């Protein structure tokens with residue numbers, strides 16, 4: 106931690122808001138590219154949702170546990186090599202309603218046993234084979250509910266697929282979920298249970314960030330973002346003003362927009378809300394490609410890389426969603 110007076114005297118190239126996995130990763134890239142980077146975190150430690158806590162001598166992940174292998178490439182690029190194991194599908198359980206109550210079944214028993222009829226088993230197998238080849242770009246505006254209803258006539262098979270979706274997305278609102286986003290997630294496939302929990306990723310990223318020259322300031326909550334690049338000001342909750350050329354926010358779209366001073370006009374806010382959906386789709390697509398520049402509309406362009414989320418630039422401000 107540096108003294109706040111030293112930090113506020115500097116003019117930073119980039120101030121990153123949020124030292125979760127995304128902010129830490131972005132900071133390494135920027136610092137290695139020769140930028141003066143300040144990483145602000147409102148909590149006392151970096152990590153965000155990827156933090157783990159020591160409880161009774163065991164490290165417990167507060168949020169994520171399954172690391173998609175498609176993300177390993179970018180972690181390796183910033184010098185972090187995760188180790189761990191792929192969970193065995195046999196350990197997964199589904200629940201079968203019986204008169205006597207719910208019964209837990211190993212997945213293989215569910216698939217091979219007598220719970221599903223033959224026609225349902227073939228439905229499930231056909232669904233998975235087709236899903237792998239699905240073009241997710243045309244499914245963005247279709248809800249998962251609708252998508253499954255058109256492909257899986259059996260409600261029991263639909264429920265089995267929904268159980269898998271809940272495990273891989275942490276979301277149980279199929280009527281609201283985009284089928285495109287979910288299928289892209291399922292296509293991305295294999296995960297790794299990280300040895301020592303996600304804190305090992307956070308610590309390794311923090312180490313790389315510090316080695317690259319990033320200044321990490323915890324216990325600092327950004328309150329507003331004002332100005333236009335290259336003359337921007339980030340104000341903190343305690344009133345400190347920080348000067349920077351660019352701001353990257355790793356907060357969610359709504360939280361990022363709420364920091365803007367002056368606030369967006371209603372029509373601008375509506376446009377950025379729409380962009381948030383495009384972001385979700387691009388994020389899924391980007392996992393298959395190392396990096397991607399997309400001109401959205403004149404004056405606004407997006408750069409996206411896996412785990413770096415998204416940078417939107419426009420005349421007034423720059424923001425990472």
Ligand SMILES: Cc1cc2nc3c(=O)[nH]c(=O)nc-3n(C[C@H](O)[C@H](O)[C@H](O)COP(=O)(O)OP(=O)(O)OC[C@H]3O[C@@H](n4cnc5c(N)ncnc54)[C@H](O)[C@@H]3O)c2cc1C
Pocket residue numbers: 122123124125126127128145146147148151152153154155167168169170171172173275325326327328355356
């Ligand atoms: C219960 C749960 C389970 C999950 N399981 C998985 C999983 O198995 N696999 C998987 O890939 N993903 C999983 N996720 C999702 C994963 O945790 C997130 O996608 C990832 O950690 C997000 O990282 P991030 O850096 O984008 O955001 P965050 O981790 O949210 O980082 C944002 C940071 O910004 C800080 N911040 C917020 N406001 C301010 C401010 N005003 N000023 C300064 N700092 C601020 C926050 O304190 C936080 O540290 C899970 C999430 C949860 C909650």
